[in-house]
Amino acid sequence: MSISHEDWKKEQKRVDHVVDEVATSLRELTSETDKLKSDIVNIRKGFWDDVTVNLEDADEAIETAASIRQQAQVLSEKERSHQHTDQRVILLRKLQNSPYFGRVDFQEAGEEEIESIYLGLGSYYDEDTNDFLIYDWRAPISSLYYDASLGNAEFETPNGTVTGNMSLKRQFLIKRGVIKSLFDTGLTIGDELLKEVLGQQADPNLKNIVSTIQKEQNQIIRDDKTHLLVVQGAAGSGKTSSAMQRMAYLLYRFRESLSADQIVLFSPNAMFNSYVSTVLPELGEENMQQSTFQNFLERKLGKQFRVEDPFEQLEYALNPQENQDFAARIEGIGFKASLSFLQMMNDYIASLKQSGFLFRDISFRGEVVIPRKKIQDQFYALESDLSIENRLEIIQKWLHQQLKEVEESHREKSWVEEQIDLLEEEVYTQVHQKLQKQKRFADNTFDDLDRERDMLVSIVLKRAFRSLYRAVNRLRFVNIKGMYKQLFDEKKVNRTGLPTHWELICKQTKQKINQKIMPYEDATPYLYLKESIEGFETNRYIRHVFIDEAQDFSPFQFAFVKHVFPKSKWTVLGDINQTIHAHQLNDGLTPLISWFEADKAKKIIFHRSYRSTKPIILFTRELLPDGEQIEPFERPGLLPVLTKVSKKKELEEALIKQAKQCQEKYSSIAIICKTLKESLEAYELLKDKIDVTLVRTGNSSFKKGVVIIPSYLAKGIEFDAVLVFNASDQVYNREEERRLFYTVCTRAMHELHLFSLGAESRLMKEVHADLYLCE
Numbered sequence: 079m080s081i082s083h084e085d086w087k088k089e090q091k092r093v094d095h096v097v098d099e100v101a102t103s104l105r106e107l108t109s110e111t112d113k114l115k116s117d118i119v120n121i122r123k124g125f126w127d128d129v130t131v132n133l134e135d136a137d138e139a140i141e142t143a144a145s146i147r148q149q150a151q152v153l154s155e156k157e158r159s160h161q162h163t164d165q166r167v168i169l170l171r172k173l174q175n176s177p178y179f180g181r182v183d184f185q186e187a188g189e190e191e192i193e194s195i196y197l198g199l200g201s202y203y204d205e206d207t208n209d210f211l212i213y214d215w216r217a218p219i220s221s222l223y224y225d226a227s228l229g230n231a232e233f234e235t236p237n238g239t240v241t242g243n244m245s246l247k248r249q250f251l252i253k254r255g256v257i258k259s260l261f262d263t264g265l266t267i268g269d270e271l272l273k274e275v276l277g278q279q280a281d282p283n284l285k286n287i288v289s290t291i292q293k294e295q296n297q298i299i300r301d302d303k304t305h306l307l308v309v310q311g312a313a314g315s316g317k318t319s320s321a322m323q324r325m326a327y328l329l330y331r332f333r334e335s336l337s338a339d340q341i342v343l344f345s346p347n348a349m350f351n352s353y354v355s356t357v358l359p360e361l362g363e364e365n366m367q368q369s370t371f372q373n374f375l376e377r378k379l380g381k382q383f384r385v386e387d388p389f390e391q392l393e394y395a396l397n398p399q400e401n402q403d404f405a406a407r408i409e410g411i412g413f414k415a416s417l418s419f420l421q422m423m424n425d426y427i428a429s430l431k432q433s434g435f436l437f438r439d440i441s442f443r444g445e446v447v448i449p450r451k452k453i454q455d456q457f458y459a460l461e462s463d464l465s466i467e468n469r470l471e472i473i474q475k476w477l478h479q480q481l482k483e484v485e486e487s488h489r490e491k492s493w494v495e496e497q498i499d500l501l502e503e504e505v506y507t508q509v510h511q512k513l514q515k516q517k518r519f520a521d522n523t524f525d526d527l528d529r530e531r532d533m534l535v536s537i538v539l540k541r542a543f544r545s546l547y548r549a550v551n552r553l554r555f556v557n558i559k560g561m562y563k564q565l566f567d568e569k570k571v572n573r574t575g576l577p578t579h580w581e582l583i584c585k586q587t588k589q590k591i592n593q594k595i596m597p598y599e600d601a602t603p604y605l606y607l608k609e610s611i612e613g614f615e616t617n618r619y620i621r622h623v624f625i626d627e628a629q630d631f632s633p634f635q636f637a638f639v640k641h642v643f644p645k646s647k648w649t650v651l652g653d654i655n656q657t658i659h660a661h662q663l664n665d666g667l668t669p670l671i672s673w674f675e676a677d678k679a680k681k682i683i684f685h686r687s688y689r690s691t692k693p694i695i696l697f698t699r700e701l702l703p704d705g706e707q708i709e710p711f712e713r714p715g716l717l718p719v720l721t722k723v724s725k726k727k728e729l730e731e732a733l734i735k736q737a738k739q740c741q742e743k744y745s746s747i748a749i750i751c752k753t754l755k756e757s758l759e760a761y762e763l764l765k766d767k768i769d770v771t772l773v774r775t776g777n778s779s780f781k782k783g784v785v786i787i788p789s790y791l792a793k794g795i796e797f798d799a800v801l802v803f804n805a806s807d808q809v810y811n812r813e814e815e816r817r818l819f820y821t822v823c824t825r826a827m828h829e830l831h832l833f834s835l836g837a838e839s840r841l842m843k844e845v846h847a848d849l850y851l852c853e
């Protein structure tokens with residue numbers, strides 16, 4: 079809808095007024111932050127000048143501690159207000175540049191006046207007129223902008239539903255205080271602005287989408303009731319973006335009770351971590367905690383094993399070999415990620431109550447002092463209806479008594495005598511003083527030397543046994559490794575539905591564990607077994623767990639994280655069509671939903687895809703069997719191009735030519751390879767001809783220019799132009815690689831170029847010839 083010149087002028091006048099107001103507040107606030115900053119510097123510098131330190135006696139020491147505490151409190155209060163005003167200054171600067179992006183006119187039922195609500199990144203209140211010149215995009219009334227169409231409209235507030243009539247929805251694009259575009263829209267947020275935003279170039283960081291959040295996305299952003307929110311969405315449908323907006327919304331909605339460090343995001347790799355890390359700060363919030371599942375595993379298992387990372391596993395799976403070992407490992411990877419294996423593990427854990435629980439010998443000075451068999455007998459002599467956890471607690475107490483007896487039995491041993499001679503001088507002095515305090519070494523005492531020796535023996539024994547008691551407290555006598563291996567005792571396992579290569583899988587698993595290597599597929603099941611037995615190390619502080627790229631999580635990983643964060647709500651985002659991990663589960667996110675009460679879990683599907691131009695989406699969706707459900711956003715662009723060559727040299731030339739052409743138009747170009755192995759080849763081929771950067775697992779930030787990147791690291795991120803290094807049938811020919819191929823092609827925003835050394839991949843067979851150009 080076009081806007082009259084008069085209206086445009088009026089709106090610009092209002093923008094000028096708001097910008098002026100904001101500028102005034104900004105000046106005041108800046109001088110306040112400057113003052114706070116200099117106060118903080120002064121307090122830090124003179125911290126000890128204002129504290130009276132006197133440690134002469136206990137009373138003085140207490141007073142000194144109180145005075146330090148008081149001074150520290152003053153400092154931390156100042157620091158807090160500085161941080162707060164600083165954040166406000168950052169926000170006001172943004173508002174000064176672009177005060178708002180939307181307006182709705184709303185007349186509440188029963189009210190005379192039509193109110194104009196202007197929405198921006200944060201609210202701005204005019205104290206002179208008692209008016210909100212800008213409403214925060216997260217305020218209850220702002221949802222009208224995202225959800226409602228003109229006419230009867232309503233929005234939810236914590237106190238109930240407000241109904242009324244919405245007579246206008248207007249979008250603004252304001253830069254440096256000047257309105258650049260203005261649109262009136264009806265039901266949805268105008269496509270014009272969205273088209274403009276999506277037409278921009280890729281950024282090294284994910285952008286916030288506040289001004290163009292779509293209705294389906296707003297559903298998940300503002301849902302503050304559901305305990306498990308599962309979002310299945312096509313590539314580029316805005317899952318990650320919506321998740322970031324959702325975090326910002328939750329931090330606003332529950333600002334009294336929720337802080338950013340109570341939100342954790344599991345992301346696929348370190349580079350993705352950096353890619354999304356600027357969204358919340360840009361929205362004026364602190365960042366959430368971020369982790370990859372690998373970090374999480376390493377923290378827990380890294381001391382005992384070399385934990386394989388998921389990309390090592392993928393590299394193995396994507397470089398197939400013609401042998402039984404490979405077939406078995408791949409089948410094992412799938413099985414170990416499945417619900418059947420989770421069931422098998424749960425049954426196994428339950429069976430340990432009756433038999434099979436394994437312990438380790440407790441040895442002292444090379445000699446077994448409490449044999450594992452004795453511990454096992456004691457364990458199974460306990461009431462059978464006691465839980466494993468309770469039984470272990472009882473066993474721990476029993477072991478303490480047993481160790482005490484062993485300790486006593488060593489009192490006369492010669493090694494103790496030797497150790498006494500090696501004790502430090504000050505130990506002798508302490509013992510002597512202690513005895514003196516007990517009025518020993520007086521005329522009427524005659525066993526003083528025996529007493530002294532007794533005490534020294536106790537000290538030596540205490541030192542020597544300390545680590546054993548500690549090991550008992552930490553349940554080191556429980557043989558988790560043995561029990562995990564026992565699960566792969568091919569002859570003992572009597573179940574249906576085992577993989578066809580079961581014997582070989584068992585052999586491989588035990589071999590790796592014996593070599594202290596923890597394959598990625600075993601890491602979570604192993605931890606699950608360990609913590610099911612020893613008790614889960616829970617984190618009750620975290621209130622929201624977000625899992626992005628969740629299609630690559632196995633049921634084990636979900637089950638594990640669920641135990642670790644028992645107080646948390648979940649937001650799980652994924653796309654089953656982008657499953658790239660070797661386990662390739664088809665049941666996807668469904669099992670997770672069944673673990674929650676029906677009314678607490680919700681699944682939302684995003685069909686519309688925003689990242690790529692319409693021609694790219696029409697092409698990529700045909701790579702999928704049920705791709706027609708994916709709706710493209712109407713953004714025109716060039717058809718994808720397939721360039722077929724027959725020699726490596728031609729491939730090299732074609733790639734270089736295309737990369738250079740793209741460089742003239744775009745700032746971020748990716749040459750995507752299937753594996754790291756292929757990426758290294760591509761790098762060797764191109765590195766001396768064009769300026770390229772090779773991205774590998776260690777990289778933690780997104781690079782502009784031309785990058786060569788393996789498929790699995792490109793997941794979740796996007797590029798202006800994507801050049802598929804070799805889309806030939808030699809490289810992508812297995813049905814299991816269809817989703818990977820789709821993931822690779824969907825990274826492109828504006829242009830997609832596929833190169834093929836020889837015939838193109840059979841995975842493209844279903845793609846209609848009109849949907850791409852063939853050169």
Ligand SMILES: Nc1ncnc2c1ncn2[C@@H]1O[C@H](COP(=O)(O)OP(=O)(O)OP(=O)(O)O)[C@@H](O)[C@H]1O
Pocket residue numbers: 272275276285287290291292295311312313314315316317318319320653656688689793794795796824
């Ligand atoms: N409402 C929106 N307004 C503006 N841009 C949007 C909107 N929704 C999505 N986008 C843009 O579309 C692109 C893809 O978004 P995002 O990465 O969040 O999608 P995704 O579903 O997580 O993708 P994938 O599954 O492929 O990783 C981003 O550039 C994002 O800025």
